Amino acid sequence: MILKASERGNAAELARHLMNTRDNDHVTLHEIRGFLSGDLAGALMEADAISQGTRCKNFLFSLSLNPPEKESVSLEVFEVAVEMAEQRLGLDGQPRAIVFHEKEGRRHAHAVWSRIDAETMTARNLPFYKQRLTELSRELYLEHGWEMPRGLLDRALRNPLNFSREEWQQAKRAQIDPRLLKAGFQDCWKRSDNADALQAALEEKGYFLARGDRRGVVALDWRGEAYALSRYCGVKAKDVAVRMGDAAHLPSVAERQRWLAQRMAGKLAGWARDEAARHEKQALAVKFQREQMVQRQRALRREQDMVQAQRQEAEQRRRAARVPKGVRGVWGWVTGQNRKIKIQNELDAQRAQERDRTERESMIQKQLAERRQLQGRVKAARAQQNEAMQELTRDVAHYVRLGRDAPSVPSPAKEPKRARTRKDGRERERGAWRGDAPDFDL
Numbered sequence: 001m002i003l004k005a006s007e008r009g010n011a012a013e014l015a016r017h018l019m020n021t022r023d024n025d026h027v028t029l030h031e032i033r034g035f036l037s038g039d040l041a042g043a044l045m046e047a048d049a050i051s052q053g054t055r056c057k058n059f060l061f062s063l064s065l066n067p068p069e070k071e072s073v074s075l076e077v078f079e080v081a082v083e084m085a086e087q088r089l090g091l092d093g094q095p096r097a098i099v100f101h102e103k104e105g106r107r108h109a110h111a112v113w114s115r116i117d118a119e120t121m122t123a124r125n126l127p128f129y130k131q132r133l134t135e136l137s138r139e140l141y142l143e144h145g146w147e148m149p150r151g152l153l154d155r156a157l158r159n160p161l162n163f164s165r166e167e168w169q170q171a172k173r174a175q176i177d178p179r180l181l182k183a184g185f186q187d188c189w190k191r192s193d194n195a196d197a198l199q200a201a202l203e204e205k206g207y208f209l210a211r212g213d214r215r216g217v218v219a220l221d222w223r224g225e226a227y228a229l230s231r232y233c234g235v236k237a238k239d240v241a242v243r244m245g246d247a248a249h250l251p252s253v254a255e256r257q258r259w260l261a262q263r264m265a266g267k268l269a270g271w272a273r274d275e276a277a278r279h280e281k282q283a284l285a286v287k288f289q290r291e292q293m294v295q296r297q298r299a300l301r302r303e304q305d306m307v308q309a310q311r312q313e314a315e316q317r318r319r320a321a322r323v324p325k326g327v328r329g330v331w332g333w334v335t336g337q338n339r340k341i342k343i344q345n346e347l348d349a350q351r352a353q354e355r356d357r358t359e360r361e362s363m364i365q366k367q368l369a370e371r372r373q374l375q376g377r378v379k380a381a382r383a384q385q386n387e388a389m390q391e392l393t394r395d396v397a398h399y400v401r402l403g404r405d406a407p408s409v410p411s412p413a414k415e416p417k418r419a420r421t422r423k424d425g426r427e428r429e430r431g432a433w434r435g436d437a438p439d440f441d442l
Helices: 011-018 040-051 075-089 129-144 165-174 178-190 195-204 229-233 237-244 253-262 266-322 326-335 337-405 417-430
Strands: 002-008 026-033 060-066 096-103 106-114 208-211 217-220 226-228
Touching (some): 040 106, 075 096, 178 195, 195 237, 208 253, 217 229, 226 229, 266 337, 326 337
Antiparallel strands (some): 002 060, 208 217
């Protein structure tokens, strides 16, 4: 279970984020402890109000608990992990809230503590909390027999294809898996030992070199998107300068973009647009299925809550009816019978609470399994989308190379008028394709 945490303020923003039902299939406020308010927004605003008596700005401590993707983790495991984190970090006894999110067939949790000790009006110090949470994460993986990520075994074994936010957004605009994108650049760098070999290797994958303004040498894909060569190849800028030599002979980014646009085949652009439309239809169909599933699941949960509430009320009345009243009540108090009845009622109430909790957990697990099936289809569609877009990129590189080496095309004035009209009409209908295939992130 991956544990990520931060010290933070802005209680209202955090409450909105944690109770956000737009980006999550289901949101459950599991626990509020140590606050007067019964809702999350009110509880966190209480922590905000108390912090005003101190100089602490980051008066909240937020922890996210993300289990392995393929594991079905019970509610008790999350609760134990939160308790262990609380003890390790020195937050025991502090006001706390726990929220569960369900998305893409997976469930994860968020725990939020107030750092302000109300008795001393000081903030609990949390030294080395990242290291302590990393150690706890390792223990949880070992205890439950989950497959441990390499990054948890050793920092040097982390995924070498990590991306900054800018790189990730850039890759998303290109609709290619960013791990495949960066791996492709690194492969080209490793199997080339000079500028010509590197340029040829990149062009095989549909990327063309240009002279950047401040980023040295960049590579452009067929859409004209620029990628810093040193960053994506995983090397230093001086290494690129040594291999490429003087970059003055390369065209500028604007010149390369115009060059690409001139050689972009209209038929291939039409194929790309058709591919994007096909994926868009698939995405809309899956989105509709997801929305219908979520609404049905929410209705089932509301129905279960109502049934359990009615049953709890009836059971509470029956337990109350056991207690004798009047003279019999006084006699029961003298003989100790009332105490026995009270103990029995408390045991029955506890069993009823555990029964209701088991029923809710059973429904949640069934709905998560149903959501995972839909998410499997989403992932298959996303993989197909990546493959199709990569194939189109290779095809564009082929046509660009053909256009570069081909003789000049006759001027439109020398073509038969009828043929030129048909071609121009098709081009006007087709237009320049700029639409990206949809992201199947449901």
